[in-house]
Structure formats: structure tokens, C-alpha cells
Amino acid sequence: MTHSNADRHDDPLFDPQTPAPRAGGIAARAQAAQVSSPARYLQGLNPEQRDAVETTEGPLLVLAGAGTGKTRVLTTRIAHILASRRAFPSQILAVTFTNKAAREMKVRIGALIGGEQTEGMPWLGTFHSIGVKILRRHGELVGLRSDFTILDTDDQIRLMKQVIQAAGLDDKRWPARQLANLIDGWKNRGLSPDKIPDSEAYAFANGRGRELYTAYQERLKTLNAVDFGDLLTECVRLFREHPDVLESFQQRFRYILVDEYQDTNVAQYLWLRLLAQRPEGERANICCVGDDDQSIYGWRGAEVANILRFDHDFPGAKVIRLERNYRSTGHILAAASCLIAQNESRLGKTLFPATDEMGAPVLVASGWDSSEEARSIGEDIERKQRQGISLNEIAILVRASFQMREFEDRFVTLGLPYRVIGGPRFFERMEIRDALAYLRVTQNPADGLAFERIVNTPKRGLGAATIQLIHSHARSRDIPLLAAAGELAATEEIKPRQRQALGDLVRNFARWSEMLEHTPHPELAEIILEESGYIEMWQRDRSPEAPGRLENLKELVNNLGEYDSLGGFLEHVSLVMDTEGGETEEAVSIMTLHSAKGLEFDVVYLPGWEEGLFPHQRALDESGKAGLEEERRLAYVGLTRARRHATIWFVGNRRVHGLWQSTLPSRFIDDLPEDHVEVAEPASYGGYGGAGHYGSGGYGGSRFERMEPFDSAYRTPGWQRAKSNRDRADPRNRTGRGPTTLEGELVAKSVIGGTSRYSVGERVFHQKFGYGTIHTIDGNKLTIDFEKSGRKRVVDSFVEAT
Structure with missing residues (x-):
């Protein structure tokens, strides 16, 4: 096989005739001097980290626990290989999962040994970016020209829709997005069309999955295009079908790091x-x-089995465990280690703190329902803030994104700044904005912005x-959209199909507006979302989201x-949306557990530890024991995000799909070690949780339930009020779907009208915005x-008032 000048240029060692430094010469003596004296970049490493850095030859698995400095080990190892002249930069393959991680790695290596070294590392990047480089050089061997296009998700789905239609299939019955997810899954498993199991091929379009996958790949070749999955699968095919190309890269990469x-x-x-x-005999x-x-x-x-069988894939591999944790206190690490030890499919390690600090035990608190959970956590955050803990160092990690809404609402009421990591705030999510637009038009038919947002959502054939035309007619007649x-739907100005769709939508809004007078607004919202086809649109969508x-x-x-009218609710939402803080403002972080990986905070709250939610029922139903173990790993990740304080919450009642349901504590709670856990005293959180609320059967009661929450000597006014309100707060005793009662006050009172006790010009204080003067008053809403x-x-x- 011939190699281009470009290949030789970026690989100085490719030529086997390149001479080694002369023994005893200047270069050799300089190398020896550098290697013999302890390098600066090795300073500060603990014994296990240094062993991982200096073990350069042969296969090595570094089992790096949370907070044990794995990034430092990886970057220092690359720096050591370069500084000790074991390889040129172009002979190191270093693979990461994100572009951000690759950039950070380059910066760190440069800081250790000089930035000029990292400039010559063309093979440091993500799996996909390196796959692109390989295919640009050798793509013609798998039917691709070097100028091939990489399709994004939208282009990919558009192409699949064409393939489905060309096969004579109804793309509404068999959505392109569903096929895209199937093909992406097959490519993640390295399966070409002929390798798909028959059972999976039959899962789409009555057995035509394999045929459509084949047709899609053929269309990609015609377009000289690839999708992201192809960047790896085509490389694998290239290596398997052309051993000479594979051998050239094997010789090129003297060191591989992942x-x-x-x-x-x-x-x-x-x-x-x-x-x-x-080759046999080489490692x-x-x-x-x-x-x-x-x-x-x-x-x-992702396949956890890949790491579990490392020593089988590479016989004689060395395994180094990094267990010295630099992040969390002893109690948190002991609790997390005991929890994860319940998993059977693991290589095994036990984290211990780098210092002797045990810190505070992991706190386990229970509440009556999710409203109390959010209220109690909010109040505890305020206490932490008064103790001097920055809001930036506080996080709430939820299992499912729908849990966020309760916290967002509560924090707005408290004036507590927050940010949602890994996604928009609840009321900023696309589906919520769409639903709110339907409700806004129902409440106010003149709301043109809301109408424009959903006039063609879901698709009704109403194009730009x-x-x-609707805009032009509205302007000429000076009427709402x-x-x-x-009016347009009653004329011949638009085509019959569009006229019918537009007329149906207008008539629906008229009917929904009339129903406002006699239909409970939560029920009406369900009717609107169902009859508009919006719910069905997402039910038919096969995307993971x-x-x-x-x-x-x-x-x-x-x-x-929770609100007495649709108008009151929409007004509340407007106030929520108006509480955006600046980027630099301190704020509590709210995110899912999956988004939290790699992050750390001084204080972490883990709400929703209940069966069915965590572990999630879908994971158990779809993956059985493997799903349970992955859920337990997720719990371990959550606990190890905390540096100093971790609090786990579970409640006895949670509203699921609109209905209150009794819930059982998560089995993970009883996996925790009693010596490193403290059960929250009822007065600490004003909770209603405890014995007797979870019933019997199923998973059974937790040992953390075995106390009567109001059987205590506390006699504070708040405690007595909570005790007296206990039965009234029980969701099972509520009738109808009216506004809930919170400490004797209707929640809806914060958003409905009424006369304010303040006057224009009066000086007031707001917990978030500080001091100000009232400019105007509208009911109970103040412009300040x-x-x-x-x-x-x-x-x-x-x-x-001040």
C-alpha cells in the first residue's frame, strides 16, 4: 500500500529508517537527564495515580471512581509519553466522548509540558471526529468520495421519509423518526442490514425493516453522504475488508488511550x-x-460489558484502581459504596476519602406528598443560604424531568433564583409552550402570537x-388572526384542504372558549390537548424525548x-417566565441525574426515591435485572455528586398522570448503611411522612418509616399547625380538583385579583430584587x-413594607 506525502508529513516515525539517537550522544544524554529526574508534571500524584501514569507498556485498565482524579491521570499519562519521548504526538490516539473533553485535555497537556506538543496531536478527539479523518483518507474503499457530506438529524429523517414513501408505505403509520431510532440502534451495535436479527427486522413496517435499512444506505451512497452512525460502522467495514489499511493505522498508533x-x-x-x-507475541x-x-x-x-471484559479482551492486562476520593466526605462515600456493592455486575472497588473528614451523615427525609417535598427542600436551601453557602453550590437532582415543575413553582414563590441544567425550564420547554399557546387562545381569542405558534402544530397542511394570507387579511380588516x-375559511381564497383544516381549528377554539364557562379548567385543558391532536402527535413520535x-x-x-381559573394559571405562568436572572447571578441548579454526571456541588438534594420512579418502572420492565443495576448506578452517581451534604427524599403520595397514588420508598434506601445515614427528625422538615402511609405488600416498608411523624415533644406554632392540618392536607381526603390549601392560604390567591394593601410610592422589599418603590398597582400585582x-x-x- 502506498502512502501520501501528507501521511509521511504528519507521522515522522512512519519511515522505519528514521535513526534513533546515537548512544552517548547529546540527544541521548538530554533524554536520560529528563527521565532520571522526577518530572514536574508527576508532582502531587498519589501512588495509584502515578502508577497509572508510568505504566506505559501493555494493556492497562484504570478503574477510576468518582472524584478520584481520572482526568488528571489521563492527561498526565499523555504528557509523560510525550515528555519521555516514547512517541511523537502524531502516534498517540486519544479518544474522548465530547469535543469539550478533547479541548480540555489539550489545554491540560499543554499546561503540563508546553502547548507546542499538543499542536501536533491530530488523533486526539471524539470517536466521530477521528472516524471522519480516517474516512476522508480512505473512504473510496467503502464507496465514499473524500468530500462526502455528514447528515444532521433533520436531513437524516427527511431522507428516511423519502425512503418510506418510495416503498409505498404510509409515513404517518410508519414514522421516519421511529425508523431513524431503529437504524441508529442497529448502527450503535455495529449491525449492517444483513446482520439484523429477524425479530428486529420485523418490528417495523410489517417485516420491511431490513429492506428499508438497505434502501436508506443505498440512498446515502448515491448522495455521497453518511450519518453519524456510519462514521464508525464504515470505519469498521473498511478495517475488516482492507487489512492493509488497518495495519497501517495499527503501526501508526503506538499508544491508544480511551x-x-x-x-x-x-x-x-x-x-x-x-x-x-x-501480532501474536506483541501486546x-x-x-x-x-x-x-x-x-x-x-x-x-452503552455496554457496561465492554469494561467488565477488558482483561478477557487483553490477556495479562494490568488493572489499577483509583479509590482515593478528593471530593466527598467519609459518610457520603461509605453510603455510596454500600449502595453500589449490591450490584453483581461490577469489577469492585471501595472509595475512601483523601482526608479523615467524615462530615455529616447522608440525610433521609420523608414527606406526605411532592408539594411538601418541594416546600421543605426550598426552606432548607434558604437555611443553607443564611449559613453562608452559595446557591451555586446547591443542586437538586431528579430522576425524571417532570419532577422539576414542583420545585420551579416553589422557588418562584420563595423568590429563590434557580437554573435548569441540560435543558430549558419547565415552562420554556417546547411542548409546554405549545400547550400554553392553545390555552392562551382559548382564554383570549385575540392572542395572535399564541395562535400563530400552533396554527400548524400538529401539522395541518397550513404552510407559510x-x-x-391570514396575516394580510387580519391587517386589512384590523381584526385578530x-x-x-x-373569515378566510368561509371564502374560496384558499385551497379546499387548507380551508377545511383552518375551519375545523377555528370552530374548535370557539367551542373550547364556550366550555370555559362550565367545564373545570384542568379537564378542559385535557380536552383541548386531545382534540387538537397534540397528544397524539407525541404518542406517534418515536424519538427518545x-x-x-x-x-x-x-x-x-x-x-x-392548583388554581381557581385558567386565567389565574396563565397569569402565574407569565410571572414565572418573568423571573429570569442574569447569567452571573447565584442560583440553585436543577437537573436530571443523567445530566449531573461529571459535576459536583457542596449540597445535593435527591428527591423522588420511590419505587416506580427510582428505580424507574420502564427500566425494570424493559431490561429486568440489568435495568435495576443501571438504576442503582444512577443512584450512586447522584450521591457522589455531593461534597459535603447529601439529602435523600421520598414521599408517601405523588401525583402520577393526574391521579394521586400512594408510593413505596425506593429499595435503594434500604441498601444504605445505617451507620452513615441519619433519618431526618420530623420537625426538621415539617413532614407528614412516616409510618402507616405506605401500606403493606409490594416491596414492603422501609426501616426509615418506623416512626410516628407527630409523636414528638415539639410544640412550636408551625409544628402544631402542620399537625392540625394533617388530615386536610391528605390528598385522599380532597374532593374535586380545586385549588390546594397550603398553611391555611389558597395557592390561587397569589395570582388572582384583589385589592392590594400597598399604595403607589410606597417603599417595599423583595427577597430577590431588593428594595424598590411601587410605580403602579393593578389588583394585587405591583409594578416596582x-x-x-x-x-x-x-x-x-x-x-x-419597609
Whole structure:
């Protein structure tokens, strides 16, 4: 096989005739001097870390527990290989999962040994970016020109829709997005069309899955295009069908390093195994860094088995365990280690703190329902804030995104700044904005912005031209868009199909507006979302995000029941949306457990530890024991995000799909070690949780239930009020879906009208915005000129006179 000048240029050692430094010469003596004296970059490493850095030859698995400095080990190892002249930069293959991680690695290596070294590392990057480089050089061998295009998700789905239609199938019955998810899953497992199991091929379009996959790949070749899955599967095919190309890369890469090995899928595993193969008698210099206990992405194709069988794939491999944790206190680490020890599929390690500090035990608290959970956590955060803990160092980690809404609402009431990590705030999510637009038009038919948002959502065949016509008619007649749409639907100006769709929509809004007078607004919201086809749109959507979007819509409908009118609810939402803080403002972080991996906080709250939610029922139903173990790994990840304080919450009642259900404590709670856990005293959180609320059967009661929550000597006014309100707060004693009672006050009072006790010009204080002067008053809503935050509109119950 011939090699281009470009190949030779970026690989100085490719030529076997390159001379080694002369023995005893200047270069050799300089090298020896550098190696013999302890390098600066090795200073500060603990014995296990240094062993991992200096073990450069042969296969090595570094089992790096949470907070044990794995990134430092990986970057220092590369720096050591370069500084000790074991390889040129172009001979090191270093693979990460994200571009951000690759950039960070380059910066760290540069800081250790000089930036000029990392400039010559063309093979440091993500699996996909390295796959692109390989295919640009040798793509013609698998039917690709070097200028091939990489399709994004939208282009991919558009192409699949064409393939489905060309096969004579109904693309509504067999959505392109569903086929895209299937094919992506097959490619993650390294399966070409002829390798798909028959049972899976029959799962789409009555057995035509294999045929459509084949047709899709043929269309890609015609377009000289690839999708992201092809960047690895085509490389694997290239290596298998052209051993000379594979051998050239095997010779090129003297050292292979892989980050987050526990998250690799089958295709990535095959790609790495091929590159790491060596002739019999030789050992590959491959180093994989990962943590089997943090493998939490099985739902997107990750295979924890890849890291578990490392020593089988590379006989004689050395395994180094990094167990010295620099992040968390002793109690947190002991609790997390005991929890994860219940998993059977793991290599095993036990984290211990780098210092002797045990810190506070992990706190386990129970409550009556999710409203109390959010209220209690909010109050505890305020206490922590008064103790001097920064809000930036506080996080709430939830199992499912729908849990966030309760906390967001509570924090708005408290004036507590927060940010949602890994996604928009609840009311900023696409599906919630769409649903709110339907409700806004029902409440106010003149709301043109809301009508424009959903006039063609879901798809009704109303394109840009039709919408432009509605706009023109509305302007010429000086009427709202909905009224203009109704008039146009009664004329011949638009095509019959669009006229019918527009007329149906206008008539629906008229009927829904009439129903406002006599239908409970939560029930009406369900009717609107069902009859508009919006719920069905997400039910038919086969993307991984669709189930979460449906859960969020159900949570939105649940939330409506807490307000006495649709108008009151929409006004509340407007106030929520107006509480955006600046990027630099301190704020509590709210995120899912999956989004939290790699992050750390001084204080972590873990709400929702209940059976069915955590472990999630879907994981148990779809994956059985493997699903349970991945859920337990997710719990371990959550606990190890905490540096100093970790609090686990479970409640006895949670509203699921609009109905209150009794819930059982998560089995993970009884996996925790009693010596490192403290049960929250009832007065600490004002909770209603405890014995007798979870019933018997199923998983059974937790040992943390065995106390009567009101059987205590506390006699504070708040405690007595909670005790007297206990029965009234019981969701099972509520009738109807009216506003809930919270400490004797209707929640709805914060958003409905009424006369304010304040007057224009009065000076007031707001917990978030500080001091200000009232500019105008509208009912119980005040427009205030704040001294530091500018003009804001707030409900009067959020301020106090000075």
C-alpha cells in the first residue's frame, strides 16, 4: 500500500529508517537527564495515580471512581509519553466522548509540558471526529468520495421519509423518526442490514425493516453522504475488508488511550478492538480509563460489558484502581459504596476519602406528598443560604424531568433564583409552550402570537403561504388572526384542504372558549390537548424525548388544578417566565441525574426515591435485572455528586398522570448503611411522612418509616399547625380538583385579583430584587422600580413594607 506525502508529513516515525539517537550522544544524554529526574508534571500524584501514569507498556485498565482524579491521570499519562519521548504526538490516539473533553485535555497537556506538543496531536478527539479523518483518507474503499457530506438529524429523517414513501408505505403509520431510532440502534451495535436479527427486522413496517435499512444506505451512497452512525460502522467495514489499511493505522498508533470506556457502545468497541490488535507475541499499549459503577447510558447503546471484559479482551492486562476520593466526605462515600456493592455486575472497588473528614451523615427525609417535598427542600436551601453557602453550590437532582415543575413553582414563590441544567425550564420547554399557546387562545381569542405558534402544530397542511394570507387579511380588516382565519375559511381564497383544516381549528377554539364557562379548567385543558391532536402527535413520535414530553404535558395539566381559573394559571405562568436572572447571578441548579454526571456541588438534594420512579418502572420492565443495576448506578452517581451534604427524599403520595397514588420508598434506601445515614427528625422538615402511609405488600416498608411523624415533644406554632392540618392536607381526603390549601392560604390567591394593601410610592422589599418603590398597582400585582434590578412586575404577597 502506498502512502501520501501528507501521511509521511504528519507521522515522522512512519519511515522505519528514521535513526534513533546515537548512544552517548547529546540527544541521548538530554533524554536520560529528563527521565532520571522526577518530572514536574508527576508532582502531587498519589501512588495509584502515578502508577497509572508510568505504566506505559501493555494493556492497562484504570478503574477510576468518582472524584478520584481520572482526568488528571489521563492527561498526565499523555504528557509523560510525550515528555519521555516514547512517541511523537502524531502516534498517540486519544479518544474522548465530547469535543469539550478533547479541548480540555489539550489545554491540560499543554499546561503540563508546553502547548507546542499538543499542536501536533491530530488523533486526539471524539470517536466521530477521528472516524471522519480516517474516512476522508480512505473512504473510496467503502464507496465514499473524500468530500462526502455528514447528515444532521433533520436531513437524516427527511431522507428516511423519502425512503418510506418510495416503498409505498404510509409515513404517518410508519414514522421516519421511529425508523431513524431503529437504524441508529442497529448502527450503535455495529449491525449492517444483513446482520439484523429477524425479530428486529420485523418490528417495523410489517417485516420491511431490513429492506428499508438497505434502501436508506443505498440512498446515502448515491448522495455521497453518511450519518453519524456510519462514521464508525464504515470505519469498521473498511478495517475488516482492507487489512492493509488497518495495519497501517495499527503501526501508526503506538499508544491508544480511551476516556469514559464504560460508556462505549458495540460499534465503538469493535473499532477500538480492531485498532488495538497486535501480532501474536506483541501486546497493545492501550489504556482505558473508566468506572463500571458510573455506566448509566445503556438506554442509548452503552455496554457496561465492554469494561467488565477488558482483561478477557487483553490477556495479562494490568488493572489499577483509583479509590482515593478528593471530593466527598467519609459518610457520603461509605453510603455510596454500600449502595453500589449490591450490584453483581461490577469489577469492585471501595472509595475512601483523601482526608479523615467524615462530615455529616447522608440525610433521609420523608414527606406526605411532592408539594411538601418541594416546600421543605426550598426552606432548607434558604437555611443553607443564611449559613453562608452559595446557591451555586446547591443542586437538586431528579430522576425524571417532570419532577422539576414542583420545585420551579416553589422557588418562584420563595423568590429563590434557580437554573435548569441540560435543558430549558419547565415552562420554556417546547411542548409546554405549545400547550400554553392553545390555552392562551382559548382564554383570549385575540392572542395572535399564541395562535400563530400552533396554527400548524400538529401539522395541518397550513404552510407559510396560508399563514401569510391570514396575516394580510387580519391587517386589512384590523381584526385578530383567529377571526381572520375564520373569515378566510368561509371564502374560496384558499385551497379546499387548507380551508377545511383552518375551519375545523377555528370552530374548535370557539367551542373550547364556550366550555370555559362550565367545564373545570384542568379537564378542559385535557380536552383541548386531545382534540387538537397534540397528544397524539407525541404518542406517534418515536424519538427518545417523546415519553418525557408526554409526562411534562401531564404535569402541566396537574398543575392547573392548583388554581381557581385558567386565567389565574396563565397569569402565574407569565410571572414565572418573568423571573429570569442574569447569567452571573447565584442560583440553585436543577437537573436530571443523567445530566449531573461529571459535576459536583457542596449540597445535593435527591428527591423522588420511590419505587416506580427510582428505580424507574420502564427500566425494570424493559431490561429486568440489568435495568435495576443501571438504576442503582444512577443512584450512586447522584450521591457522589455531593461534597459535603447529601439529602435523600421520598414521599408517601405523588401525583402520577393526574391521579394521586400512594408510593413505596425506593429499595435503594434500604441498601444504605445505617451507620452513615441519619433519618431526618420530623420537625426538621415539617413532614407528614412516616409510618402507616405506605401500606403493606409490594416491596414492603422501609426501616426509615418506623416512626410516628407527630409523636414528638415539639410544640412550636408551625409544628402544631402542620399537625392540625394533617388530615386536610391528605390528598385522599380532597374532593374535586380545586385549588390546594397550603398553611391555611389558597395557592390561587397569589395570582388572582384583589385589592392590594400597598399604595403607589410606597417603599417595599423583595427577597430577590431588593428594595424598590411601587410605580403602579393593578389588583394585587405591583409594578416596582427596584434600586438594583430595574422595573419588575410582582405579586404583592412577595414583598413587604419597609
